[in-house]
Amino acid sequence: MTAAATEAAVRRRPGHALFARPELGSVVGAVAVLVFFAVVADSFLRPAGLSTVVYAASTIGIMAVPVALLMIGGEFDLSTGVMVTTSALVSSMVSYQLTANVWVGVGVSLLATLGVGLFNGWMLTRTGLPSFIITLGTFLMLTGLNLGATKLISGTVSTPSIADMEGYGSAGALFASQLTFGDDVRLRVTVLWWLGLTALATWVLLRTRAGNWIFAVGGDAEAARAVGVPVARTKIGLYLGVALCAWILGQHLLFTYGVVQSGEGVGNELIYIAAAVIGGCLLTGGYGSAVGAAVGALIFGMTSKGIVYAQWDPNWFTFFLGAMLLLATLLNAWIRRRSEATA
């Protein structure tokens, strides 16, 4: 035994592995929120209530998971909320204006949304500016573009309905269908997307080379580059992942209602980031988990609907969101001090 080995053995504490899990804080929080609303709101734990809660969680989770991966990779994206709306608008507009099968619009929307993600990632890696600034720019531009272009083309702030167009049924089945079990248990297809994306993201993070690279470029981009990790390619890939998920959620919104309100989505980017942070992602990058972000989304889903079931003023939701965020950040800072303590 060398001195170094003895030191290493002494430094290992029992229970360290559990404490090192990034999603620990969010799981504890989720259980607390669940118990709280189960007590104060009668209908919360009924099948209909839970169906609604899980659906709300899924529409946040579909974005929170890729945003978490991006944050682990050390970057922000403030344009995610309006990007979802942009994606839905492009599908709707293209289909309606060309009087084409809606799948044409859906395809064009995929390319356009990936284009926005590529723009974010390319600008970041080419200019070296902070992603906060670049995506703030994208956020503002898309916000204006969504409203301006919609008004210019359709004369109002919402799109004309495409519900009677060819292909609406099959696209709706993929993005906005629901399964009903018994009388009141409804499972929205977004829940499957949410769980599927969480599983896929977890697999990528923990069991693939790309996942190793994501942790590395967020933890120390210079060190990663020095050992041969393609830093720019990894970061651009993360922005494309965010865009892909924005497309999925955008199509869901479109095929749920048939119309899109062009002013929607503003502010949602912060909810996605908050869910990722509550799930254990460090704002400085290099640490976090997809499962944590999914649990963070569940907390927000439970809260937003729980407040309604408890018959409180829904405005309390944002207060709660802020309080959870602060608590989670404090917990994250504490965890980091424990796991990063250098000799």
Place this chain on the structure above:
Amino acid sequence: MTSAETGAVAVPSADAPLLALEEVAKSYGNVRALHGVSLTVEPGSVTCVLGDNGAGKSTLIKIVSGLHRHDGGRYRIDGREVRLGSPREALDAGIATVYQDLAVVPLMPVWRNFFLGSEPHTGRGPFRRLDVRAMRAATRDALRRMGIDLRDVDQPIGTLSGGERQCVAIARAVHFGARVLVLDEPTAALGVKQSGTVLKYVAAARDEGLGVILITHNPHHAYLVGGRFVLLQRGAMAGSYAADEIGLDELTRQMAGGSELDELRHELRHDPRGEAQSS
């Protein structure tokens, strides 16, 4: 790597040194950071590059490891002239660099750091995945061979001491079949005991047949393991000596600035005996 070989003129020969720099130069804008620096690295030998802060050591290391392209002179690997465009090209040519600060990602587990950038795969198609079991085992074995017995390769590498981290980085380079190991100030931030441990691994790597470039400003550490000493001063070469051509005292004196040190001593000492000693 075609881009690494562009401009190749020399035919590789069996007896060419592993790595050779000939009159290499590098400027950043108008600032001439390095000029006229030559050195060779042979298998199983340690070439020490000594110099004060700002002497051009970092620039030299960046050229050798592929972070920067040199803009004058020649850089040969196995006698073949190269212009490395990225650290990946340097790694593919067998040149591994252990940086003082950016050798590892602190929050990542030891085993993930060990294989970062060269991760082994198992499985096919969509089931292609990291060979986690093999990665953990290989990390543990490679470290044990270097005399570090980590029971938990899952701990974040940031929890290891500075010396241990250096050793992990050296073990990583040896494991991946590096032929040339470039060490940037490996003992700069370490205590006496940990420095000794790191130097032991430098010697171990040398004895395994690797060519080592050891960058340091500590002549005592250099003299313990070095076979050749290259002195840098203000971006230029101030001397190059084999170990049997120069003693530790002379090396220390040259390293500290030679005649400049004599002048400084003169200024600092009011005692007249100081003048007698300084000659």
